[in-house]
Amino acid sequence: MIIKKLVLHNFRVFHGTHEIHLTPQNNSQHQKPIVLIGGLNGAGKTSILTAIRFALHGRLAFDGIHQTRDYLAHISALINHRADGTSSPAEANVELTFTYNKDGEESEFTVVRSWKRDAADRLALQQNGVPLKELNYEQCQGFLNELIPPGIADLFFFDGEKISALAEDSSGQLLKTAVKRLLGLDVIERLITDLSIFTKRQNSLQLEETEQLKLSEIEAECDRLRLSIEQFRFSADLAKNRLDFIAGDIRKLEGTLAAQGGAFALSKNQEQLVIEELLKEKAVLERNLRHECEGSLAYGLAPKTMRTLLRQLDGESESKSVTNFSEQLGLFLEKFKEGLKSSPEKIQTTIKEMMESQLNNYFSSKPSTEILLDISDRETGIINHAITHEAKQSWDRFHIAKGRLAEIERALEDGARNIERAPDDQQLLNLFTKIRDLDKKRATAYDEYEHLLKNIKLTIVKQLDCERKIRKLHDSVRSNHGSTTAVSNASVTISMLKDYAEALTAARVKKLEKNFSDAYSRLARKDDLKITARISPDTFDVELIDQQKNVLNRKALSAGEKQIYAVAVLDALAKTSGRQLPVIIDTPLGRLDSVHRQNLVDNYFPFASHQVILLSTDTEVGETYFSKHLSSYVSHSYQIEFDSNNLSTRILPGYFWSYAGGLN
Known part of the structure; x- marks a missing residue:
């Protein structure tokens, strides 16, 4: 399949009629499969992807829309609001021209889907320029669904959000759904259901x-x-x-x-209760502070003076001890001298001189402090303990209480402001x-x-x-x-279909596992985890296996690995489907680092399909990526610009800078 042309008429941000030619212009030397469409966010890139999917699949192009009224409201919103004139009803249409090779014969199809505001859409189909008038709406849609099944198209036409959703799908439910669609089991199940209905009808007769x-x-x-x-x-x-x-x-x-x-x-009453408790605590703290000031705290106010006082008290205590000792010694000497009177006078004189000399030397070595305070040793001990121990403990208690008091003051101020803010x-x-x-x-x-x-x-x-x-x-x-022959044949066919579904599933699952491993190894960085996939053919549960054969938790992958894993899954699913469809990717590189981006640009975009339509911003595929990596694979490019004054987008040749490739 090759998408040749897309025509938009009053579709979303595209006012009027716009044609986009999308056929790759390959030369004889090199295949150029990429058509590059650039635009800033909001310019209309996603509108192009939406238009292609809507042209092909109608209601099935939109997820989560089941009721007709919701569908009508949704497609009405797709009409450019500047197209809502007063003299004629608002109407829009999308036209898609593509070639499709079926059974070895290539045909060109043109799909025109048009609709009015609050009305159902109309569908027209041409094959090789001839309108297929014999087909009504449902038949045209069924024909398109057979050519390009919606479940398969999801594997080829996707955006960055689908990549992100698949990357963050820790349950694996999205991948299981994609695998089921890929295998075409829905068709087999529908055939089994139809045969079951047939047998029931035959039995009822x-x-x-x-x-x-x-x-x-x-x-x-x-x-x-x-x-x-x-x-x-x-x-x-x-x-x-x-x-x-x-x-x-x-x-x-x-x-x-x-x-x-x-x-x-709402918190006013609570604030008032808190303030009351704070005021009670404040009163207790203030009382404690006054108690400390009345006690030993004062000794800590003048530490130098207190040290001088302690030295004075110690000196006076020692001086008193020396004085008391001297007085007692004097009394002893008087009695001793009385006892020497019976000795010769020369001996008395010698002993007295020796004693007086020794005593003078002893008392001269003792410090002499002037007695100023004259307090007892017990009182000195009390003062010493108060200065050296009680004053420090009192200061510690004082600072703790002071700090808590400051916190309470701030809390009281905040509470008062909150109460003031509260309305009546x-x-x-x-x-x-x-x-x-x-x-x-x-x-x-x-x-x-x-x-x-x-x-x-x-x-x-x-x-x-x-x-x-x-x-x-x-x-x-x-x-x-x-059983009749028809019923018997139907029952046998049902059994055969179930066996066929089982065999098909096993074969496709093996091929899918191999395609994933090839794609991931091609797209991942050298330092990324080397992982393979293991898919259960019964439950379609998908497990990621590392080099040591351990089952990985998807949450353990880095953000870049998750993105590459998602792209590898989509590439593997597309390859396994066996369909030759274009690949359309909207904003594919937004969440990747530079190395992962380069791997994707070098190893995925040029080889994803025979036709690759890239919808990118200037920050995703910048000038460096384009000139060094993509230019040789780009057939031609467009730039879409949004005019905020006219609320409309226009399409220009080229891509953001001076390059204007392709269509001349």
């Missing part, structure tokens, strides 16, 4: 009249239950919308309440009342929503029970009347 009547009643009940389920679901959607609207109104009122000081009002209760009473009423409505709406969900579950159970009864009747017919 063999029922007796009473059994047919019973079967008709059960089938009618089954249809009624199916309709009830749809009605319950519709009502549940409405209830959910009401619930969302009420929640939105509550959020708005809560925002208004917060803007008017509601948060302070009467001022917010109206808002509180509205919020309370809406809370009641929300509770009622939630109960209604839960009740509808329960009804849906109960009705589904009843429907399943009816279907079991229908199957039981058919089974009884087969056992009583045997």
Whole structure:
């Protein structure tokens, strides 16, 4: 398949008609598969990808849209709002021309999808310039779905968000879904279902009249239950919308309440209680500080003076000891001299002189301090302990209490400001009342929503029970009347299809594992983990295996490894599908570092397919990447520019700078 041309008319940011020629212009020397389309964010790159997918697949191009009214609202939003004139209804269309080779024969198809605001889209299809008028809308869409199945197209037409979602999918659910679509099991399952319906219809013809009547009643009940389920679901959607609207109104009122000081009002009473506790603690601290000031704290106010006082007290104590000793010694000497009187006078004189000389030497070595304070040793000990121990402990307690008092003062100031900010209760009473009423409505709406969900579950159970009864009747017919040839063939075919699905799954899974390993090794950096994939053919669970055969947790991969892993998965899925489709990638490099980007530019873009349409910003594929890595593979390029004055985008040849390649 080659996409030759895309025409946009009043589509999203594209006002008027715009043609984009997309056929790669290869030369004889080198294949140039890349068509590069550059644009800043918001210029309309994603609109091009959306237009191609919408042209091909209609409603199936959009995820999460199931109801017709949602689809009509969505496609109405795709119309450029400048196209809404007053004299004619707003209308838009997209036209896609592509070639497709089927059964060895190449044909050119042109798809034109047009629609008006709040109306269903119309679809026209041409083959080799001839309109296929015999096909209605459903047949045209079915034909396109057969050519390019939506599930397969998702593997070739994707954007950076799909890469990111696949990279961050720790459960592996997205990959399992992609593998199932790739294998085409949905087609086999649909065929099995159709054959099962055929066998049931054939069996019903063999029922007796009473059994047919019973079967008709059960089938009618089954249809009624199916309709009830749809009605319950519709009502549940409405209830959910009401619930969302009420929640939105509550959020708005809560925002208004917060803007008017509601948060302070809610905490006003709490602030007042906290302030009361702080004031009590403040009074206790102030009393403790006064107690410290009245006690030993004063000794620490003049440490030098206190040291001088202690030296004076120590000196006086020692001087007193010397004086007391001298007095006692004097009394002793007087008695000693009385005892010497019986000795010769010369001996008395010699002893007295020796004693006086020794005593003078002894007392002259003792310090002499003037007695100023004259306090007892007990009082000196009390003062010494107070200065050296109690004063330090008192200072420590004083500083702790002082610091806590400062914290309390700041907390009291903050609390006072918060109370001042709080509006009067009467001022917010109206808002509180509205919020309370809406809370009641929300509770009622939630109960209604839960009740509808329960009804849906109960009705589904009843429907399943009816279907079991229908199957039981058919089974009884087969056992009583045997099988016709057609029914027998259908049963055999169902068994064969199941075996075929199993064999196909095993073969494709092995090929997918190999393609992933090849793609990841080609795209990863040298220092990245070397990983392979292991896929269960029964459950489609996907495990990543490192070089040591350990199963990896996807969360353990770095951000760059996750992105490369996702691109490798998409490349492997595309290669395994066996389809020759173009690859369209929107903003592919936004979350990659420079080395991973270069690997992708060198080893993926030029070889992803025979036609690669890149939708990029100037920061993703910059001038360096283009000139050194991509230029030899680029067929031609476009630049899309958004005019904020006209709210429209225009398409120009070239790519951001002076280069203008391709179409001349």
